[in-house]
Amino acid sequence: GAVVSQHPSRVICKSGTSVKIECRSLDFQATTMFWYRQFPKQSLMLMATSNEGSKATYEQGVEKDKFLINHASLTLSTLTVTSAHPEDSSFYICSAPRVVAGNEQFFGPGTRLTVL
Amino acid sequence: QKEVEQNSGPLSVPEGAIASLNCTYSDRGSQSFFWYRQYSGKSPELIMSIYSNGDKEDGRFTAQLNKASQYVSLLIRDSQPSDSATYLCAVKGYGGATNKLIFGTGTLLAVQP
Numbered sequence: 001g002a003v004v005s006q007h008p009s010r011v012i013c014k015s016g017t018s019v020k021i022e023c024r025s026l027d028f029q030a031t032t033m034f035w036y037r038q039f040p041k042q043s044l045m046l047m048a049t050s051n052e053g054s055k056a057t058y059e060q061g062v063e064k065d066k067f068l069i070n071h072a073s074l075t076l077s078t079l080t081v082t083s084a085h086p087e088d089s090s091f092y093i094c095s096a097p098r099v100v101a102g103n104e105q106f107f108g109p110g111t112r113l114t115v116l
Numbered sequence: 117q118k119e120v121e122q123n124s125g126p127l128s129v130p131e132g133a134i135a136s137l138n139c140t141y142s143d144r145g146s147q148s149f150f151w152y153r154q155y156s157g158k159s160p161e162l163i164m165s166i167y168s169n170g171d172k173e174d175g176r177f178t179a180q181l182n183k184a185s186q187y188v189s190l191l192i193r194d195s196q197p198s199d200s201a202t203y204l205c206a207v208k209g210y211g212g213a214t215n216k217l218i219f220g221t222g223t224l225l226a227v228q229p
Contacts, residue, residue, distance in 0.1 A: 034216070034217075042221075043204070043219055043220070043221040043222050044160070044204070044219050046216065046217075046219075049216060091157075091159075093159045093160075103148070103208070104150065104162055104165050105150070105162070105206075105217055106162060107152075107159040107160050107161070107162075108159060109158070109159050110158070110159040
């Protein structure tokens with residue numbers, strides 16, 4: 001199947017710092033990527049849709065100034081958690097749809113963020 | 117009403133049995149349906165996609181879709197302990213500028229050896 005990578009896989013930071021997470025589609029181009037957050041024992045929550053060359057679309061209740069998304073190329077989207085706080089600790093997962101696969105979405109391995 | 121509904125489980129089945137996972141959705145215009153498997157602490161992995169009414173088989177997995185009843189299911193034959201995971205049903209609507217998926221909350225499957 002298609003491969004989507006994320007970096008870093010795990011990050012621990014101090015409260016107030018910013019953390020950048022990268023999502024790459026390794027063998028296909030993605031004009032759209034999605035960012036999810038998942039708290040323990042809960043389902044995936046879509047945070048935003050990342051659009052190459054244009055602004056991201058955020059879901060209701062997600063602060064766009066806190067979760068900055070940049071889709072700089074057809075294979076790379078980044079999510080920056082600005083001024084992170086302990087309540088931002090979560091599992092962040094990106095996904096990308098592959099057109100030739102019927103727009104099936106493939107998920108990255110996820111980034112576990114812990115804010116102390 | 118939730119857009120995609122699943123029984124949270126846990127669904128417990130003995131090894132070798134058939135596990136049946138169910139999902140209902142509210143948007144009658146939905147066109148694409150997916151089943152993902154998620155192991156604890158890992159990201160979701162695509163198992164099956166189905167777009168037309170009827171059954172679609174892939175190895176031990178069979179997806180079933182009934183658009184009239186707005187119902188999609190996943191059957192796992194010869195269940196193995198390694199199948200123990202949370203199974204997420206996802207639905208994509210018709211048209212629109214994005215390929216946004218709507219996920220159910222997932223069903224936890226436990227296969228007992």
